[in-house]
Amino acid sequence: MNDSENVQRRDFVKIVLAFLGTIMGAVIAIPAIGYLLSPATKVQSKEAWIPAGPMENYPIGTPTLFSYTRSTINGWEKTTNSYGAYIVRTTEADVKAFSNMCTHLSCRVNWKNELAEYICPCHDGHFDVEGKVTAGPPPAPLYPYETKVEEGVLYIHHMEG
């Protein structure tokens, strides 16, 4: 009887126990690991096309400030940041947009019509209408947004970082 190739009672019990044990272990381990790791699997989009209203809202030649907010949700906490973009229509069809964040230390720049320049109030950085540095400490030109116009509505491309 013992030398038969059939599975013996003890071996059968062992195999069934190992099989059931593996299933039970997986039923416990998978939710536990999933629970701990799941926040890491969520990636939030860092870019979006922001509608900035119809083109007619922006006078030709004069940079106009457009403000918008973006919210990020991390777990139970929601953070809202506000951003500003200067929108300039150089011609009827052509439009440019610049971030109003100074490239020096991230203060907000203001357009001064009488100087035809963006002035940073913190350290007196100057940028021309094209966003290029004309005076002061800023190390780089104002960050330009990608733009597009769809059915008369202007969109600017927001990217973080």
Added chain:
Amino acid sequence: MAEKVLTWIDERLGLTGIYNIVFDRKVPKVNWLFTLGSATLFLFLIQTITGIFLTVYYVPSPDHAYDSIQYIMNGVAFGWLIRGIHHWGASLMVLFVFIHMLRTFYMGAYKFPREMTWLTGVVLLLATIGMGFTGYLLPWNQRAYWATTVGTEIAGTAPLIGGIIERILRGGSDLSAVTLARFFSVHIWFFPATIALLIGIHLYLVIRMGISSVPKDGD
């Protein structure tokens, strides 16, 4: 090879001896009612593990307690499962502790030489109810808030020392962020540590004295 390793470890740790004393001890012929203590122990282990997991996301602050639980329920994979087990396990544990006590009482198992086992069991019952009371506030929803308001007010009706007990429980005269923080601390440290210690003594006594048999007619 595996057997050699196990023997080597066993010679040094004496695991077989522990196993024999804990699991191979002689017991009288008993029935299913005698499994209620083990069932309670198992529920305590489940509550401990699911509770540890819940602290990964739960925040004991009035600003975030409710939202962090919403996040556990809807935002985290299997969060609903872990909180659900903790929720139902809590009710079951109170229930099992209680019918375990009833069995011990009606079968006279608390008598000599097992009085100490009974006394540690009394504290374990109170600590389990304390776990239920403190855990109930943590979701910080309307039901939790008002249940704790009423519960601490009841403590406040005690003569002479009622007022000070109520203020100690609340950490001030109102139910506040302080109440939530101290209930959380008591729920995850003070009571679990007490329960773990007392379970150790309780089990040591069960093993030392053995368990009583089912009473017969005329006992």
